[in-house]
Amino acid sequence: MSFSSDTKAELIRLPLQRPCCVLTELSALTQTTGSLNLLGAGRFRLTWQVEQAALARRIFRMLKDSLGLSPSLHFVEHSRLGGRRTCVLTVEGEDARRLLVALRMMDPQEGFLRRMTPRPQVTRQCCRRAYLRGAFLGAGSVTNPARGYHLEITTREEGLRDLVERQLAHAGIPARHRERRGVEVVYLKDGQAIADALALMEASGAMLQLENQRITRQMRGAANRALNCDEHNSERQLTAAEAQLTAIRRLNLSALTPALRGMAELRLAHPELSLEQLGALHRPPLQKSAAASRMRRLMQAAAELEIENTEQETEST
Ligand SMILES: [Zn+2]
Numbered sequence: 001m002s003f004s005s006d007t008k009a010e011l012i013r014l015p016l017q018r019p020c021c022v023l024t025e026l027s028a029l030t031q032t033t034g035s036l037n038l039l040g041a042g043r044f045r046l047t048w049q050v051e052q053a054a055l056a057r058r059i060f061r062m063l064k065d066s067l068g069l070s071p072s073l074h075f076v077e078h079s080r081l082g083g084r085r086t087c088v089l090t091v092e093g094e095d096a097r098r099l100l101v102a103l104r105m106m107d108p109q110e111g112f113l114r115r116m117t118p119r120p121q122v123t124r125q126c127c128r129r130a131y132l133r134g135a136f137l138g139a140g141s142v143t144n145p146a147r148g149y150h151l152e153i154t155t156r157e158e159g160l161r162d163l164v165e166r167q168l169a170h171a172g173i174p175a176r177h178r179e180r181r182g183v184e185v186v187y188l189k190d191g192q193a194i195a196d197a198l199a200l201m202e203a204s205g206a207m208l209q210l211e212n213q214r215i216t217r218q219m220r221g222a223a224n225r226a227l228n229c230d231e232h233n234s235e236r237q238l239t240a241a242e243a244q245l246t247a248i249r250r251l252n253l254s255a256l257t258p259a260l261r262g263m264a265e266l267r268l269a270h271p272e273l274s275l276e277q278l279g280a281l282h283r284p285p286l287q288k289s290a291a292a293s294r295m296r297r298l299m300q301a302a303a304e305l306e307i308e309n310t311e312q313e314t315e316s317t
Pocket residue numbers: 018019020021022024124125126127128130
């Protein structure tokens with residue numbers, strides 16, 4: 001199972017709740033997977049074609065249990081597509097008229113057809129979730145977060161694309177869109193935006209899986225950066241410490257002031273520590289700046305001694 005089909009399976013399992021949401025989700029599913037046939041003599045047929053049997057059952061329950069209609073369900077085997085099955089739901093007769101009115105596709109008084117696809121008024125927060133869920137179930141996909149961030153919903157017309165984008169925008173999720181082979185595609189490319197969209201649709205399992213993946217990726221990135229930084233720092237620290245040791249070994253420690261001698265002894269005893277750590281070991285403890293100042297004076301003394309020795313050597317030759 002792909003991440004996309006796992007996410008859909010999770011959404012399909014969500015219970016059908018408020019009537020307003022059931023109708024909104026059904027509207028989105030009708031926009032994306034449904035079609036309306038005019039049979040003549042004022043008769044209509046609404047059909048939905050989906051590949052997942054579980055989704056067909058969800059639509060069936062919406063029609064039958066929530067709206068009291070009598071849909072029929074059958075399967076079409078595609079010999080050309082490797083025996084893949086499509087589930088087809090159909091509503092006809094008086095049921096079709098009632099449903100067309102409920103989906104605001106037909107004028108309730110005059111009985112004439114207003115439009116070929118539903119145009120729900122999505123104003124309640126609960127219905128926004130339901131609308132996105134329906135659109136995603138009908139025409140959406142999401143890439144496995146281990147491979148990258150991409151969620152998209154395809155729509156057959158611009159009006160529907162705007163409706164999808166508006167629901168996302170209302171939740172503060174910035175979406176982009178483009179046309180692909182005559183189809184309008186609304187898509188998200190940002191991990192946070194996809195997590196928010198999954199949460200909005202109430203796919204909490206998929207959202208958690210994506211968040212875990214994001215955290216793992218962020219932690220791995222941070223650990224790598226820290227490691228690189230540490231290696232870099234400790235290298236610099238060791239080079240500095242080596243220079244300090246060389247300098248201190250040249251000095252006659254008993255000739256130094258107690259303050260400088262203390263610092264020199266600490267460095268000799270702990271070649272691997274930073275000045276800050278040496279300062280902390282000092283009794284009484286020294287700030288990093290004080291430790292650095294003493295170390296500078298030690299280096300200075302060693303440099304002066306070097307000059308003196310060179311001069312003496314020059315004199316004696
Ligand atoms: Zn609602």
